[in-house]
Amino acid sequence: MKHTDQDLLLDALNGNINAFQSLFAEFQPQLKSYLYRLLANRNDAEDITHDTFIKAYDNLKTFKGEASLKTWVFQIATSITYNYLKRRKRWVPNVSEQAKNLVLSNADLAGRIVKVAQTSEYGKYEIKEHIDTCFTCISKNLPIENQIALILKDIYDFSVNDICMILEKSEGTVKYLLKNARGLMTDIFDNRCALVNKNGACNQCSELNGWFNPKQNQQEALLKLDLVKKSKKYNREELFKLRTTLVKAIDPLKSDGFELQEILLKCNQMAMGEIQRE
Structure with missing residues (x-):
C-alpha cells in the first residue's frame, strides 16, 4: 500500500x-x-x-x-x-576582476580551468549559466539576511510568511529586507554589467565566451538572451526580474556547465580569501 x-x-x-x-x-x-x-x-x-x-x-x-x-x-x-x-567577509562587487587577475597570474590555475572546459562532460560554457553564477556572486555582496530573503523569495518562490518563519522575523522586516536586497542587487548590476549597460565595468561573460567558444559568433550568443534583447527598452527593475527568471530556470548543481562554473566560483573564493590560493 x-x-x-x-x-x-x-x-x-x-x-x-x-x-x-x-x-x-x-x-x-x-x-x-x-x-x-x-x-x-x-x-x-x-x-x-x-x-x-x-x-x-x-x-x-x-x-x-x-x-x-x-x-x-x-x-x-x-x-x-x-x-x-x-x-566570513561579504564579497565585493569587483570579485570577478580580482579572480581574473589571480587566474592570469597563475598558469597552473588557468590550465585547470581550460582542462575542465575541454575535457569535462559538464564543462560547457554558456553565457546564461555564467549569468546565473554572476547572480550568486553579486548576492554575496548583500548582508546575510538580505541574501537569504532574496534567494528564498525570488529564486525558490517561498512566501513572505514562510520567510518570516525561516528567518524568525516580522512580515514588515522581511519585506524591508527584500526591497533593500533587490535595490542593492539592481544598483550593482546596473553599474557593472556590460551586457545591459555600455558603461558597465564587467565584460566577463563576453570574455569567457571568447575564451571557451572562440568559433561562436559573440553577438549571436548574446542575442539569444532576453536580458540582452530587452536591455534597451526595459528599466532596471524589469531587467532584474529577467535575471531572476533566468536564474530560476537553472539548477547550478546539474547544468551543462556546472563543473566549469564551479571552478570559476572557487577562483572567486580564493580572491576573497575563503580558500587557500593555489
Whole structure:
C-alpha cells in the first residue's frame, strides 16, 4: 500500500528514519541548490545538507506543523548556514576582476580551468549559466539576511510568511529586507554589467565566451538572451526580474556547465580569501 506524506510523517515521528528520509528526499535537491547559492561551494552545501538532515531528524518531535515540513527544514538549514556565513567577509562587487587577475597570474590555475572546459562532460560554457553564477556572486555582496530573503523569495518562490518563519522575523522586516536586497542587487548590476549597460565595468561573460567558444559568433550568443534583447527598452527593475527568471530556470548543481562554473566560483573564493590560493 502506498504511504501518503502524512503517513510517512507519523512514522518518522515514531522514530522511523527511513520514513523521514523519504520526506526529506522530496525537497533535498532544492535545498542543496539553495545552500549552494548561499555558500558558493558544493562541498559546503553538501555538508550542511547532511548536517540539516541529522539535526532535523533529531529534533523532529518539536515540529508543530505550523508550516510545511519543507519550510521547517529550510529554517534549520538556514540557521546553520547563517552561523557559518557570519564568520566570513561579504564579497565585493569587483570579485570577478580580482579572480581574473589571480587566474592570469597563475598558469597552473588557468590550465585547470581550460582542462575542465575541454575535457569535462559538464564543462560547457554558456553565457546564461555564467549569468546565473554572476547572480550568486553579486548576492554575496548583500548582508546575510538580505541574501537569504532574496534567494528564498525570488529564486525558490517561498512566501513572505514562510520567510518570516525561516528567518524568525516580522512580515514588515522581511519585506524591508527584500526591497533593500533587490535595490542593492539592481544598483550593482546596473553599474557593472556590460551586457545591459555600455558603461558597465564587467565584460566577463563576453570574455569567457571568447575564451571557451572562440568559433561562436559573440553577438549571436548574446542575442539569444532576453536580458540582452530587452536591455534597451526595459528599466532596471524589469531587467532584474529577467535575471531572476533566468536564474530560476537553472539548477547550478546539474547544468551543462556546472563543473566549469564551479571552478570559476572557487577562483572567486580564493580572491576573497575563503580558500587557500593555489
